Amino acid sequence: MPKAPSKPVQNPDFVATLEAGIRRALSAAMAGLTGKKLADTMGLVFELGGSTQEKITAKDPPKYAIACKDGCAHCCRLYVQVTPLEALHLARWLITHRTPEELAAVKARVAAADDATRGKGTDARTLVPRPCPLLVNERCSAYEARPFACRGANSANAEACESVLGATERVLTPSYRHQREIWSGMVRASAAAVRDVGKRPDLLELNAALRIALSFTDPVAAWMAGLLDFTPAQCVEEARAMAKPMFTTGYEKKNLGDIR
Numbered sequence: 276m277p278k279a280p281s282k283p284v285q286n287p288d289f290v291a292t293l294e295a296g297i298r299r300a301l302s303a304a305m306a307g308l309t310g311k312k313l314a315d316t317m318g319l320v321f322e323l324g325g326s327t328q329e330k331i332t333a334k335d336p337p338k339y340a341i342a343c344k345d346g347c348a349h350c351c352r353l354y355v356q357v358t359p360l361e362a363l364h365l366a367r368w369l370i371t372h373r374t375p376e377e378l379a380a381v382k383a384r385v386a387a388a389d390d391a392t393r394g395k396g397t398d399a400r401t402l403v404p405r406p407c408p409l410l411v412n413e414r415c416s417a418y419e420a421r422p423f424a425c426r427g428a429n430s431a432n433a434e435a436c437e438s439v440l441g442a443t444e445r446v447l448t449p450s451y452r453h454q455r456e457i458w459s460g461m462v463r464a465s466a467a468a469v470r471d472v473g474k475r476p477d478l479l480e481l482n483a484a485l486r487i488a489l490s491f492t493d494p495v496a497a498w499m500a501g502l503l504d505f506t507p508a509q510c511v512e513e514a515r516a517m518a519k520p521m522f523t524t525g526y527e528k529k530n531l532g533d534i535r
């Protein structure tokens with residue numbers, strides 16, 4: 276596992292360096308991947324991303340205070356894309372952290388969300404926002420295992436975030452570029468690690484991917500055995516944009532107000 280760069284701001288390629296290290300670590304974990312091994316590796320990846328973000332924020336802080344806070348969840352009503360490893364890890368986390376009754380309720384919420392959002396692109400999802408099925412009382416009920424995109428989303432203006440919901444025109448949401456780019460790098464590293472071992476690295480729509488993964492008692496084993504197929508959850512438009520250095524959710528597409 277690579278270390279967080281000690282002088283990130285002086286190294287304009289710190290995201291690329293981080294991304295390459297994460298790709299190597301995830302690729303190495305793919306041999307004989309189990310749910311536990313994935314959980315351990317993703318835990319380290321989340322930790323490294325978080326510590327890198329802290330270091331960079333200390334050295335090169337955003338120009339304006341970040342408005343994100345507990346209970347503010349406008350961005351949890353928009354399109355979220357995940358890589359296969361994120362979907363597998365999140366599904367396994369739910370399976371291992373919920374009682375059978377709770378898990379049944381989660382599955383029902385995920386299925387309802389998928390029924391409502393299947394096949395809808397980023398613009399349609401922005402126009403008709405819908406809470407993420409994991410959002411409970413305006414808080415993420417799977418915060419520890421939340422996707423990279425959720426970790427990268429941030430804003431210095433919560434009112435602007437709210438006005439994105441249902442907007443038909445672009446809305447400026449000033450946000451901290453370093454945070455977005457760190458976690459965007461993780462998305463690319465995760466997809467590349469999957470590609471490295473010859474599996475499909477598609478970017479997936481969260482609701483559909485979770486529904487598929489949660490239909491297995493051990494989604495990681497099923498995926499490794501070729502029994503779990505994420506193809507129906509593929510985000511076609513996002514897959515095309517995967518090589519770009521920015522997130523491409525509806526939220527991010529309108530996110531033109533970099534504050535650093």
Ligand code: SF4
Nearest residue numbers: 351407409410415425
């Ligand atoms: S996974 Fe959690 S943080 Fe991400 S959109 Fe859903 S509720 Fe929000």
